[in-house]
Amino acid sequence: MLNVIKYYMTYRYGLILIAGILAFILVYSNLLGYEISKSFGLLTSGLVMPYLLMFDGMWRKEKIDSITRNLPLSFSKLYFAKIISFYIYLAFATVVIFIVMYHERNDIQEGAAALSWVYGMIYVVISFIGKVVWLRDKHTVVNLPNLAYMILCIAYFVLLFKTNLLSNEENSATAIPINLLVLLVFTAFDFGAAYLNRNRLTRA
Amino acid sequence: MDFSFKISGTSLDFSKFKLGPIDLELEKGMAMAYLGRNGAGKTTTLNILAGLMSQDRGEIEVLGYNTKKDHEKWKSQIGFIDSNPKFYYVKPMKHLKFLSSFYPTWSWDLCHRVAKVLRLDLDDKIHQMSKGQKMKLSIAGELAKQPKLLLLDEPMDGLDPIVRDDFAELLFEYMENEEHSLIYSTHIIPEIERMVDKVTLLDNGKIVANEYKEDMIENWRRIDVNITNRMDDKPFIQKQEDKTDFFTITTNNFEECKRHLANLNIGIRDTHYMTIQEIVLIRLR
Numbered sequence: 001m002l003n004v005i006k007y008y009m010t011y012r013y014g015l016i017l018i019a020g021i022l023a024f025i026l027v028y029s030n031l032l033g034y035e036i037s038k039s040f041g042l043l044t045s046g047l048v049m050p051y052l053l054m055f056d057g058m059w060r061k062e063k064i065d066s067i068t069r070n071l072p073l074s075f076s077k078l079y080f081a082k083i084i085s086f087y088i089y090l091a092f093a094t095v096v097i098f099i100v101m102y103h104e105r106n107d108i109q110e111g112a113a114a115l116s117w118v119y120g121m122i123y124v125v126i127s128f129i130g131k132v133v134w135l136r137d138k139h140t141v142v143n144l145p146n147l148a149y150m151i152l153c154i155a156y157f158v159l160l161f162k163t164n165l166l167s168n169e170e171n172s173a174t175a176i177p178i179n180l181l182v183l184l185v186f187t188a189f190d191f192g193a194a195y196l197n198r199n200r201l202t203r204a
Numbered sequence: 205m206d207f208s209f210k211i212s213g214t215s216l217d218f219s220k221f222k223l224g225p226i227d228l229e230l231e232k233g234m235a236m237a238y239l240g241r242n243g244a245g246k247t248t249t250l251n252i253l254a255g256l257m258s259q260d261r262g263e264i265e266v267l268g269y270n271t272k273k274d275h276e277k278w279k280s281q282i283g284f285i286d287s288n289p290k291f292y293y294v295k296p297m298k299h300l301k302f303l304s305s306f307y308p309t310w311s312w313d314l315c316h317r318v319a320k321v322l323r324l325d326l327d328d329k330i331h332q333m334s335k336g337q338k339m340k341l342s343i344a345g346e347l348a349k350q351p352k353l354l355l356l357d358e359p360m361d362g363l364d365p366i367v368r369d370d371f372a373e374l375l376f377e378y379m380e381n382e383e384h385s386l387i388y389s390t391h392i393i394p395e396i397e398r399m400v401d402k403v404t405l406l407d408n409g410k411i412v413a414n415e416y417k418e419d420m421i422e423n424w425r426r427i428d429v430n431i432t433n434r435m436d437d438k439p440f441i442q443k444q445e446d447k448t449d450f451f452t453i454t455t456n457n458f459e460e461c462k463r464h465l466a467n468l469n470i471g472i473r474d475t476h477y478m479t480i481q482e483i484v485l486i487r488l489r
Contacts, residue, residue: 003305007292067290069256072279072306 001077004068008085079194083187120156120179127186128153145192152189156182206232207265208353208385209253214262216248223248223409225262230402232352233382235375237396237417238389239484240406246389247287249406250355253387254284267352280307283351287358289342296326296341300348307349315348321370335362343371347378354378354386360395368395375399393481403480405487413487417480424483425458428473429465438464442486454478454486 068078131150208230215224223245230236240246251257252264255271255278264271269278293299304310319326324340333341339362346354354375360368372395378384379399388396403420405413415423431451434444440457450473455461458475465472 003302007302010293067292070254070279070284070290072276074275 001073001081004071004073004078004081005085005088007068008082009088075195079191083191117179120182121160123183123186124153124156127190145189145196149186149189149193152186206268208232208234208267209387210263210265211249211253212263214252214259214264216252216257216259221245221409224259226411228404228411228414230385230387232385233379234385234401235379235399236385236387236402236404237393237400237480238387238404238406239391239393239488241488244406245409246406247357250284250357250387250389253353254282254355255279281309281352282355283346283349283353284355285339285342285346285357285359287361289338291330291338291341294329294331296324296328296330299330299341300326300345303345304348309350311348311350314350315344318344318347318374321374322367336364336367339363340367343374347374352383352385354384356386356388356390358390359388360390360392372396372399393484394479397480403484405484407488420480420483421477423458424454424456424478425461426476426478427453427455427458427461427465428475429453430471430473435468435470440464456483456487 068082071078073081128150131146131153210229211226213224214226215222217223221243226249228249238246238249248257252259253266253271255266255275258272266278267281271278291299292302300315304312304315318324319340322340322343324337324344326341328337330338330341339359343359359371363371375386376399379386388400390396397417400417403413403415403417404411413420428447429451432449434446434451435441435453438461440455440460441453442456443454445452445454453461462472
């Protein structure tokens with residue numbers, strides 16, 4: 001299983017490098033006295049994160065499966081190898097993006113809260129697109145966890161804009177648990193959907 | 205009797221195509237040709253046998269294991285040479301090392317020997333390889349697993365005639381082990397006629413013939429008969445050709461056809477054995 005995690009990680013080395021270079025530029029240009037504008041910080045995080053999550057939403061579920069499915073491993077092992085590799089990268093990228101956000105806001109809690117919203121929103125949007133693409137696959141069965149996943153995506157945004165959570169400064173402390181919960185719940189539903197489709201061949 | 209695989213009442217529905225229900229089995233130590241037109245369901249069957257797809261109905265046993273369970277046990281004993289091989293890494297050796305870590309029976313000696321026989325350069329990068337080179341790499345990897353069941357789906361695709369010949373020799377060598385079996389799907393029938401023990405024909409998702417090769421060759425004949433008009437159609441008469449002063453009848457049951465001709469006092473001029481290719485063409489037309 002470790003071999004498979006390593007295999008999945010290989011495809012993200014390039015992204016890790018991009019995130020690292022961006023962080024390096026941002027941190028060191030600040031230390032040298034150059035002011036990094038807020039828009040530049042948001043732009044960089046806005047570029048890295050969607051690209052990263054595009055991998056998760058589109059690529060992770062589609063292409064890798066048809067290759068690793070040949071291996072003599074159970075579905076659970078393959079799925080968790082994939083998820084673990086993704087979270088390892090996510091953890092690294094979190095540190096990078098957090099540095100960017102912290103430099104923008106100069107406050108750990110505010111920086112973390114802003115980061116978690118960026119994560120949450122982009123994750124939900126990209127994985128929703130990923131689901132739509134996935135469901136259009138002729139070999140994929142529309143199942144309850146998949147539908148529930150998509151409904152959750154919509155509910156997330158409805159909740160976000162109805163409650164005005166984003167603009168409320170006092171809610172910054174709850175932002176991280178909310179988005180962490182979103183990530184975990186969504187992963188659980190994703191596992192359910194993938195499990196029900198485990199014997200279906202995804203597009204090569 | 206020991207089977208390398210046993211498919212019972214298996215079917216799989218797609219929106220525009222239905223495979224099955226299929227009942228098919230292959231004894232250990234045997235090689236099966238799995239033939240049919242494009243879109244007949246050959247690749248789907250092989251994908252199901254490889255565990256890449258799952259049937260909607262029916263049971264499948266591979267090497268004694270139910271394919272819906274114990275993936276690690278039976279998948280580690282099969283090899284699948286696909287017409288569209290996929291690779292894990294850019295460098296061939298890294299790909300092979302990754303693959304070898306999952307298969308306890310992996311043989312590096314065999315891997316290097318196959319690469320040498322097929323004139324495969326393991327230093328080239330995979331994305332710079334031609335289709336034929338990629339196929340050779342896939343063959344080297346799958347044979348090095350020393351699988352008990354080898355699934356082949358158009359493996360000759362992209363290979364030049366010399367490599368095809370070398371590959372056929374490697375398959376003969378593989379089949380020398382009585383524990384080994386293979387199922388071979390292809391459109392290039394003459395290249396496998398010598399190798400296979402059984403021939404299975406698939407048409408529009410259904411099996412229309414499943415016979416031992418020797419039986420098929422014995423049963424199917426072309427008979428030149430002294431008649432000037434067509435005979436009445438019979439189930440064992442597959443084709444009648446007017447040759448001006450005689451007719452050539454193609455039968456799939458030589459003995460029954462011979463008895464029928466004797467009953468009608470029709471003289472036989474000559475009989476001809478048919479190749480598997482000729483039989484398949486008539487059967488699938």
